[in-house]
Amino acid sequence: MSEPMAITQKMRENREAKISAIIDRINSDIKLAVSHGNNNACFACDRDNPFYSEIRRMFEAKGYRIKPTGYLNGYWQLTDDILW
Numbered sequence: 001m002s003e004p005m006a007i008t009q010k011m012r013e014n015r016e017a018k019i020s021a022i023i024d025r026i027n028s029d030i031k032l033a034v035s036h037g038n039n040n041a042c043f044a045c046d047r048d049n050p051f052y053s054e055i056r057r058m059f060e061a062k063g064y065r066i067k068p069t070g071y072l073n074g075y076w077q078l079t080d081d082i083l084w
Contacts, residue, residue, distance in 0.1 A: 019051050026059070026082065042069070043080040 025044045033041040043066050045055050056066055064084050069077035 015051075019055060022049070022051060022055055023058070026055075030082065030084070040081050040083040043082040045080075047078070047080070 022045050026041075029041040029044055033039070043056075043059075045052050049055075059082060060066060064082050066080050066082050069079045069081050071077070
């Protein structure tokens with residue numbers, strides 16, 4: 001009988017690198033918004049991303065709120081905004 005492949009250290013590192021890259025992108029967007037005097041930015045992680053829930057929980061644990069963008073030019077957006 002076949003056995004599932006064990007999760008390797010390389011697999012863990014690849015996962016962490018992907019999550020870190022998304023977090024860096026969101027942090028960069030937050031810094032840009034702050035420099036322009038805003039208190040919100042686009043949450044640059046799509047809901048269909050496999051790490052969405054984990055990344056969202058990480059930012060919410062730091063005090064951020066994440067909510068749907070809502071309507072823009074009469075069209076419902078499939079994105080989220082991050083607010084502080």
